[in-house]
Amino acid sequence: MSSPAGVIHDIGYQRYEGERLGRGDVFLALYTQSLRTVFGLGRNFKAKIFPWLIVGVVTIVGIVMMAIRAQTGEVVMKYAELPQFLSTLMVLFVAIAAPELVSRDLHSGVLPLYFSRPLRPADYALAKLAALVTGIVLVWGGGQILIFLGAAFSVKGFGNVMNELADAGLGIIYTALYAVVFASIAILVASLLKRRAVAAAAIVGVFLVTVPIVGVLYTVPSETSHQLAQIVNPATMVGGVGDWLFESANEIEEGGIGPFGPLYALVTLGVIALCVTLMIGRYRKVSQS
Amino acid sequence: MARSGVRRIHGSDAGSYAEPVTLIATESLTKTYGGRVTALSDLTVSVEPGIIGLVGANGAGKSTLIKILLGLLPPTSGRVQVLGLDPTVDPMGVRARVGYMPEHDSLPPDLSAAELVTHLGRISGLPKTTARERASEALRHVGLYEERYRQVGGYSTGMKQRVKLAQALVHDPDLLLLDEPTNGLDPAGRDAMLSLVQRIGTEFGISVVVCSHLLGEVERICDHLIAIDGGRLLRSDNVSAMTTSTDVLVVEVSEGDAELEARLLEMRLPVTRDNHALLVPLEDDQTYDRILTAVADLDLPLHRLDQRRHRVAELFADREAAHV
Numbered sequence: 001m002s003s004p005a006g007v008i009h010d011i012g013y014q015r016y017e018g019e020r021l022g023r024g025d026v027f028l029a030l031y032t033q034s035l036r037t038v039f040g041l042g043r044n045f046k047a048k049i050f051p052w053l054i055v056g057v058v059t060i061v062g063i064v065m066m067a068i069r070a071q072t073g074e075v076v077m078k079y080a081e082l083p084q085f086l087s088t089l090m091v092l093f094v095a096i097a098a099p100e101l102v103s104r105d106l107h108s109g110v111l112p113l114y115f116s117r118p119l120r121p122a123d124y125a126l127a128k129l130a131a132l133v134t135g136i137v138l139v140w141g142g143g144q145i146l147i148f149l150g151a152a153f154s155v156k157g158f159g160n161v162m163n164e165l166a167d168a169g170l171g172i173i174y175t176a177l178y179a180v181v182f183a184s185i186a187i188l189v190a191s192l193l194k195r196r197a198v199a200a201a202a203i204v205g206v207f208l209v210t211v212p213i214v215g216v217l218y219t220v221p222s223e224t225s226h227q228l229a230q231i232v233n234p235a236t237m238v239g240g241v242g243d244w245l246f247e248s249a250n251e252i253e254e255g256g257i258g259p260f261g262p263l264y265a266l267v268t269l270g271v272i273a274l275c276v277t278l279m280i281g282r283y284r285k286v287s288q289s
Numbered sequence: 290m291a292r293s294g295v296r297r298i299h300g301s302d303a304g305s306y307a308e309p310v311t312l313i314a315t316e317s318l319t320k321t322y323g324g325r326v327t328a329l330s331d332l333t334v335s336v337e338p339g340i341i342g343l344v345g346a347n348g349a350g351k352s353t354l355i356k357i358l359l360g361l362l363p364p365t366s367g368r369v370q371v372l373g374l375d376p377t378v379d380p381m382g383v384r385a386r387v388g389y390m391p392e393h394d395s396l397p398p399d400l401s402a403a404e405l406v407t408h409l410g411r412i413s414g415l416p417k418t419t420a421r422e423r424a425s426e427a428l429r430h431v432g433l434y435e436e437r438y439r440q441v442g443g444y445s446t447g448m449k450q451r452v453k454l455a456q457a458l459v460h461d462p463d464l465l466l467l468d469e470p471t472n473g474l475d476p477a478g479r480d481a482m483l484s485l486v487q488r489i490g491t492e493f494g495i496s497v498v499v500c501s502h503l504l505g506e507v508e509r510i511c512d513h514l515i516a517i518d519g520g521r522l523l524r525s526d527n528v529s530a531m532t533t534s535t536d537v538l539v540v541e542v543s544e545g546d547a548e549l550e551a552r553l554l555e556m557r558l559p560v561t562r563d564n565h566a567l568l569v570p571l572e573d574d575q576t577y578d579r580i581l582t583a584v585a586d587l588d589l590p591l592h593r594l595d596q597r598r599h600r601v602a603e604l605f606a607d608r609e610a611a612h613v
Contacts, residue, residue: 013430013493016423016461020385020414029411044399108397113456116359116389116466117412118381288362 027123034131038097050096054089055139061086062143066150073154079144079171080246083178086143087235090136090178091207094186097135099199101128102187107194111286121283129187129279136179141172174245178238181268182207184275185234191282207234227258231267240264311370312338312464312496313358318367320353320520328353330520332367339512340490342528343500350520351500352392355466358498359389372463385414388457392468392500395453398442402428402452405441406459413460420459427455430493431485447478454485458495465489465497471506483510536571539563540580541593552583571596 039055040048061082068076077085105111114124148168152161186203193199210233217229230236244261257264313336320329329350345351356362358371360380369376376383396405403424410420428437431451436444441452450470457465470486471479487510490497501507508514508528516523542549550567553560556579561568569580577594584591 013489014426015494016415016419018419019416020460021416022414023381026412026414029408029417033408042404104397109391109393109395110397111395112389112391112393113395113409114412115361116384116387116391117409117460118385118414119412120381288356 027127030127031131034101034128035134037100038135054093058139058143062146065147069150070153079168080174080242082143083140083175084239090182094182095200095203097132098186098190099196102190103193103196103199115287121287122280125279125283132183133179137176140175144171180272181238184272188275188279227260241268312336314370316368318369319365321365327520332522334515334525336513338496341498342507342511342514343498344504345517347502349517386463388462388465390453390457390467396441402437402441406456409456410459423459427458431455446473468500537597538569538571539597540567543590543592545589
């Protein structure tokens with residue numbers, strides 16, 4: 001641009017004969033850009049406040065747990081309990097990130113620019129979903145890694161460290177399950193609403209509206225209803241799957257899921273499948289309008 | 290208008306369009322929504338590379354046609370080909386080679402033009418560095434320089450239209466589909482946009498389809514015009530064929546026009562009569578002089594001698610009137 005003496009070298013229009021990347025690379029480009037959007041990177045300061053506030057809270061919780069574990073050796077929180085314990089924060093995280101990812105594109109009308117390119121509507125939806133899932137796993141998985149670091153310094157012997165590592169690994173996989181459920185619900189809701197504030201409220205609403213139903217089911221004097229109560233709310237539903245996976249049978253707790261673990265797992269998978277299907281259908285329709 | 294010879298002179302595959310190939314071909318293309326609303330009805334057109342004007346009133350079916358060409362909408366019946374590909378079978382193949390500029394506002398306000406066009410270049414399959422380079426180039430070609438690092442939200446309508454054009458150009462398409470590119474622009478902005486489109490069609494060697502509801506606007510930059518109304522084809526023809534004798538000299542004398550007419554015919558000028566005026570096709574530079582000589586020889590009082598351009602609108606007028 002800074003050519004000497006203001007000489008403009010107009011070399012004319014250049015045709016492009018080079019490489020054109022395929023579907024996978026295009027998906028990756030959209031995914032990477034979306035993952036940056038989740039954390040407000042490449043955007044103004046305002047877009048960074050909320051995601052990084054939540055990153056801060058999860059990090060602090062992780063550091064406190066790490067410190068307690070390293071100092072006293074006491075297990076205050078198991079790995080799998082971190083996403084459960086901080087699931088409200090996760091609702092906030094997806095309520096902020098999902099509208100940034102998809103409602104913003106709807107609002108600005110940029111989607112015709114995407115869908116007139118060799119990008120399938122399903123790939124668009126899945127890239128956005130994958131980015132949000134990755135964002136959640138990075139934050140909550142990061143917290144779990146902090147807890148693991150505390151444990152690694154407190155337990156004696158290599159074998160025990162390896163046991164801890166295995167537990168932490170399972171915990172992160174469990175976080176990923178949370179992430180997929182929360183992200184697919186949030187992206188689906190946000191994909192229907194243009195305005196970011198409305199979409200954020202709607203996402204929080206979807207997660208909160210069933211909380212009273214869980215409460216009501218607990219008041220019904222039937223053990224089966226207690227055991228199935230948690231299935232009606234996305235957060236407690238994944239919690240139920242966690243109980244089934246991680247609680248040993250003899251740890252029968254009040255308000256547990258009883259023998260319904262497989263049902264919880266099945267419903268969870270069903271919710272994911274339904275959300276993803278609807279999401280892809282939604283973008284197929286958007287691409288035609 | 291040996292258009293096909295100009296195509297593709299910049300690319301290394303120059304000459305791939307040396308033979309006039311078919312750019313877009315449709316056959317009995319029909320699109321109905323829900324079996325009730327007919328957006329396109331039995332549309333059969335075939336156009337060669339060049340600048341094509343697609344004109345019709347709002348709601349005539351222009352946007353529906355573009356969506357079918359992009360493979361975004363399936364036609365209800367009929368066949369369609371774009372750049373030799375069938376968009377209903379290979380939509381990705383078509384979209385990789387086509388650039389699309391939508392009619393409506395489609396730019397996120399909080400990104401810079403450079404970021405947006407780079408990102409969209411990558412979605413078109415350009416590698417990262419190439420996307421950045423070509424985005425800068427595309428923005429430069431549409432006349433955006435340092436402004437490209439500012440957020441699009443602060444741009445004027447004219448600048449936004451240019452960004453929309455740049456994003457359609459970034460991946461070096463073989464065909465540009467421009468939906469109402471002059472929308473919302475003031476007269477100067479319209480002229481600038483149209484000459485830019487003309488430059489793309491001629492110097493860049495990229496075929497362009499320009500949609501417009503204003504015939505007068507696109508006729509002067511197009512090689513070919515397709516007019517549709519209510520989803521039906523009104524006419525599709527080369528502009529040169531529509532205006533074979535584009536420029537005509539109008540001669541009026543206060544008296545003795547019959548005398549002059551005879552004299553001009555004697556001079557082998559194909560004169561036609563339009564009331565009191567005589568119309569002479571402007572064949573070369575000497576036509577003027579020859580008429581003036583004739584008038585001077587006959588010593589007639591010359592009232593008027595000027596050039597008149599046949600407007601394509603006149604050629605459409607009868608047919609359009611029938612539908613309105």
